[in-house]
Amino acid sequence: xxxxxxxxxxxxxxxxxxxxxxxxxxxxxxxxxxxxxxxxxxxxxxxxxxxxxxxxxxxxxxxxxxxxxxxxxxxxxxxxxxxxxxxxxxxxxxxxxxxxxxxxxxxxxxxxxxxxxxxxxxxxxxxx
Numbered sequence: 001x002x003x004x005x006x007x008x009x010x011x012x013x014x015x016x017x018x019x020x021x022x023x024x025x026x027x028x029x030x031x032x033x034x035x036x037x038x039x040x041x042x043x044x045x046x047x048x049x050x051x052x053x054x055x056x057x058x059x060x061x062x063x064x065x066x067x068x069x070x071x072x073x074x075x076x077x078x079x080x081x082x083x084x085x086x087x088x089x090x091x092x093x094x095x096x097x098x099x100x101x102x103x104x105x106x107x108x109x110x111x112x113x114x115x116x117x118x119x120x121x122x123x124x125x126x127x128x
Contacts, residue, residue, distance in 0.1 A: 012048070015039055020055035 008016060011032040018028030019039075029036045042048045081093035 007047075008051070011038075012042060015042055016048070016052050016055060019043075019052045020059060022056075 011034055014032035015028050015034070015038075018031045019025075023031065025039045025043075026036050029039045032039075043052075078093050078097060081089050082097070084090050084093070
């Protein structure tokens with residue numbers, strides 16, 4: 001359930017914004033002009049914590065989208081480096097390519113295996 005922004009006062013908005021951006025409790029308190037105890041009291045509220053998590057998730061999604069766009073250029077750069085005159089640069093590009101391929105395959109395999117386990121648990125009536 002999304003929380004309406006109007007539920008939070010200006011200080012709360014600053015605390016939520018600071019915490020969702022990765023500030024410490026003390027730094028978020030300073031940003032909002034409140035005490036660290038106030039931040040801790042706000043974090044005792046499930047709705048407040050959920051809003052911080054929701055906004056942090058939005059930021060991660062934005063950054064992930066930007067990185068996805070950049071990844072095409074990065075792969076093009078890597079491909080170009082594979083054709084470089086310098087054997088050192090070609091070797092480094094090849095090493096990066098192979099290492100990332102292994103990492104991505106491992107990640108995809110883990111995601112597939114987790115999905116299979118979740119399906120199996122769901123079919124047995126166990127919540128994941």
